[in-house]
Amino acid sequence: MAPSIAEKSIAENLSVIRAAMAKAATEAARAADAVTLVAVSKTHPADAVRKALDAGQLVFGENRVQEALAKFPALKAAHPALELHLIGPLQTNKVRDAVALFDVIQSLDREKLAQALAAEMARQNRWPKLFIQVNTGEEEQKAGLRPEAVDAFVAHCRDQLKLPVVGLMCIPPVDQHPAPHFALLAKMARRNGLAGLSMGMSGDFEDAIKCGATHVRIGTAIFGARG
Numbered sequence: 001m002a003p004s005i006a007e008k009s010i011a012e013n014l015s016v017i018r019a020a021m022a023k024a025a026t027e028a029a030r031a032a033d034a035v036t037l038v039a040v041s042k043t044h045p046a047d048a049v050r051k052a053l054d055a056g057q058l059v060f061g062e063n064r065v066q067e068a069l070a071k072f073p074a075l076k077a078a079h080p081a082l083e084l085h086l087i088g089p090l091q092t093n094k095v096r097d098a099v100a101l102f103d104v105i106q107s108l109d110r111e112k113l114a115q116a117l118a119a120e121m122a123r124q125n126r127w128p129k130l131f132i133q134v135n136t137g138e139e140e141q142k143a144g145l146r147p148e149a150v151d152a153f154v155a156h157c158r159d160q161l162k163l164p165v166v167g168l169m170c171i172p173p174v175d176q177h178p179a180p181h182f183a184l185l186a187k188m189a190r191r192n193g194l195a196g197l198s199m200g201m202s203g204d205f206e207d208a209i210k211c212g213a214t215h216v217r218i219g220t221a222i223f224g225a226r227g
C-alpha cells in the first residue's frame with residue numbers, strides 16, 4: 001500500500017531534520033550521531049507518533065503529563081525501545097505519574113520538586129534521568145533556575161538527594177538570538193561536569209548543535225503546526 005500524504009511527510013520531515021542535524025554536527029567537528037533528536041509530539045495524536053516510529057524515530061517529548069498518559073502507555077507497550085522525555089513543567093502532584101511513565105525528565109527546576117522526585121523514585125525504584133532547566137534569559141514568567149543558582153542546585157541534587165542529574169536544559173527568550181543562551185548553558189554544564197545539553201528547537205537547532213547540544217527538541221518541523 002502506498003503511504004498516505006501525512007505518513008510520507010512525517011517520514012520525510014524526519015529525514016530532512018536528521019540530515020540537517022548531521023550537517024550541523026559535522027560543521028562543528030562533532031560526530032554526526034552525537035546529538036539525539038527528541039521528536040516533540042505534544043498536541044499531535046498517537047497516530048502521528050506511530051508514523052514517526054515507523055520511520056525509525058524512538059525518542060519523543062511531551063510537555064504535559066496528562067496528555068502523555070493518554071497517548072504513550074500503549075505505544076510504549078508496542079515499542080519497548082521507545083524513550084519518552086518530559087519537557088514541560090512538572091507539578092509535584094503529578095510526580096508519581098511522571099516517574100512511572102517518563103524515561104527522562106528535563107524540567108527539574110526547584111527544590112520542592114527535587115525532593116518529591118527523590119522520594120518517588122526511591123518508592124518506585126525507577127530512576128528516570130534528569131535535566132535541570134535553566135532560565136538563561138531570567139524571564140519573569142518562564143520556568144527554570146536562575147543562572148546564579150545552578151551550581152549549588154546541581155551539587156545539592158547530586159550529592160544530597162542522589163538524583164541522576166545528567167544535564168541542563170534551556171528555552172531561550174523568543175525575542176533574542178539564541179546562541180549566547182546556548183553558550184551560557186554549555187559553560188554551566190561544563191563547569192558542573194554534566195555531559196547532557198538539551199537545547200535547540202525547530203527554528204534554532206543548528207545553532208544549538210554548534211554550541212554543543214546533545215539533545216534537540218523538535219516538534220513543528222516534524223509534525224507540522226500545532227492546532
Ligand SMILES: *Cc1c(COP(=O)(O)O)cnc(C)c1O
Pocket residue numbers: 040042063087088171201202203217218219220221
Ligand atoms: C513545544 C516545545 C518544543 C518544540 O518546539 P518546536 O518549535 O515546535 O520545535 C521544544 N521544547 C519545549 C520545551 C517545548 O515545549
